Amino acid sequence: MNKEFFQVKQHLLTGVSYVIPFIASGGILIALAIAFAPMGDKGPIFDNTPILKLIIDIGGSAFKLLLPVLAGYISFSRAGKPGLVAGMVGGQIAATVNAGFLGALVAGLIAGWVVELIKKLPVPSMVRPLMPILIIPILSTVIVGTLMLKVVGLPIAALMVFLGEWLQSLGTSNAVMLGALLGVMIAFDMGGPINKAAFFFGSAMISQGNPYIMGAVAAAICVPPLGLGLATKISPKQWSEQDREAGSAALAMGMIGITEGAIPFAAADPLRVIPTICIGSALASSIAMIFGVGDHAPHGGPIVLPVVDNRIMYVVAILVGVAFTAIAINVVKRVTAPATETPEA
Amino acid sequence: MKIVAVTACPTGIAHTYMAAEKLSTVGREFGHEVKVETQGAMGIESRLSAADIAAADVVVFAVDIAVEEEERFAGKKIVRVPIHAVLKDAKKLFTSL
Numbered sequence A: 001m002n003k004e005f006f007q008v009k010q011h012l013l014t015g016v017s018y019v020i021p022f023i024a025s026g027g028i029l030i031a032l033a034i035a036f037a038p039m040g041d042k043g044p045i046f047d048n049t050p051i052l053k054l055i056i057d058i059g060g061s062a063f064k065l066l067l068p069v070l071a072g073y074i075s076f077s078r079a080g081k082p083g084l085v086a087g088m089v090g091g092q093i094a095a096t097v098n099a100g101f102l103g104a105l106v107a108g109l110i111a112g113w114v115v116e117l118i119k120k121l122p123v124p125s126m127v128r129p130l131m132p133i134l135i136i137p138i139l140s141t142v143i144v145g146t147l148m149l150k151v152v153g154l155p156i157a158a159l160m161v162f163l164g165e166w167l168q169s170l171g172t173s174n175a176v177m178l179g180a181l182l183g184v185m186i187a188f189d190m191g192g193p194i195n196k197a198a199f200f201f202g203s204a205m206i207s208q209g210n211p212y213i214m215g216a217v218a219a220a221i222c223v224p225p226l227g228l229g230l231a232t233k234i235s236p237k238q239w240s241e242q243d244r245e246a247g248s249a250a251l252a253m254g255m256i257g258i259t260e261g262a263i264p265f266a267a268a269d270p271l272r273v274i275p276t277i278c279i280g281s282a283l284a285s286s287i288a289m290i291f292g293v294g295d296h297a298p299h300g301g302p303i304v305l306p307v308v309d310n311r312i313m314y315v316v317a318i319l320v321g322v323a324f325t326a327i328a329i330n331v332v333k334r335v336t337a338p339a340t341e342t343p344e345a
Numbered sequence B: 001m002k003i004v005a006v007t008a009c010p011t012g013i014a015h016t017y018m019a020a021e022k023l024s025t026v027g028r029e030f031g032h033e034v035k036v037e038t039q040g041a042m043g044i045e046s047r048l049s050a051a052d053i054a055a056a057d058v059v060v061f062a063v064d065i066a067v068e069e070e071e072r073f074a075g076k077k078i079v080r081v082p083i084h085a086v087l088k089d090a091k092k093l094f095t096s097l
Helices: A002-036 A050-064 A066-079 A083-096 A100-119 A130-169 A172-188 A193-207 A212-234 A241-255 A259-268 A270-290 A302-307 A311-335 B015-029 B050-055 B083-096
Strands: B002-008 B033-040 B043-045 B058-063 B078-081
Touching: A002 A050, A002 A066, A002 A100, A002 A193, A002 A302, A050 A066, A066 A083, A066 A100, A083 A100, A083 A130, A100 A130, A100 A193, A172 A193, A172 A212, A172 A259, A172 A270, A193 A212, A212 A241, A212 A259, A212 A270, A212 A311, A241 A259, A241 A302, A259 A270, A259 B015, A259 B083, A270 A311, A302 A311, B002 B015, B002 B050, B002 B083, B015 B033, B015 B058, B015 B083, B058 B083, B078 B083
Parallel strands: B002 B033, B002 B058, B058 B078
Antiparallel strands: B033 B043
């Protein structure tokens, strides 16, 4: 059971690993074009700016590939090369029925599973060469396509529409809750599966026209490494030589949005570090959420500032989170000192 | 022991390389000869040669995602762990080999 779960997670994450560059390319190109185009009543106007129009068209094309690539490589992870076609077609259908990224995840998993089953069919050796070039591609695509169009696609599309409306209708208090939850998820395992779940939710929402989730996530991402790095600078005596070195590295990693920079601290002292960075990140993401900070790139930290909406509040959100984390960890360390030996060095 | 390993994480910019370094350094402490191939966002780097794989006593996959070109390792003894297992406690992994 546990093994099955681990494998499903691995398939999903494989799809994610292939799709991230598409989100980066599409998200940033679109955001750049919109940022420089003159604003009209109904959004940016591209009539008089052929170059910006070109850029947004290219970005839009990259985004259109997002769901097929995601579903295709989830299926690829499970079933290898023969899985790619049914997965991609399933992902494309998820896009056309508005089942969004959830639909693509399901399409990819179903496609991989269907192709694995077809591969196991006992076939006469005469027919065997036809399997990979004709039978598997056609049969698996028909099965996955039918399932996506007629069965699973529709409830997922309804769910996605509901989710989208719910996110848009969120009042301030709910937005704070959601922001805080995302922040905790980002900080909790610093780049692990929980962090990636929040990160991918944010990235996927960019392509659904909602950059605000990613804005909150982006602010939270850099808080743990920046906050802990800063803590070692403002009170070096409290930290070991090794920590201070890790602190400089953490500052650099935080600037470019790599939460993993906080891992050395969390590994050495999880009980004090992890709750502190969770609160710090939650603060940053809540503030970003309240003030409608949007991020059009699937990445976080100060480095994405050029493609962020409401930049001032983005910076404020990060500064508050970082300041809280740095001060809180030093206070916590002092109050609970002398440090108890961690069980494993 | 001769060990070859593959590391891969979903984003492929941090954990993949941190785990690769950990496997090399900790493996050396244990007296093993370790070669690590990274499958990060840049694709396959430090690719393991067919000779490396043939000579290895054991293959370690420290991965959260599918291994690329996994067929190269067919027939070898494969130990598969999530990547955080290496980051958290690589010694435990080597002890259990």
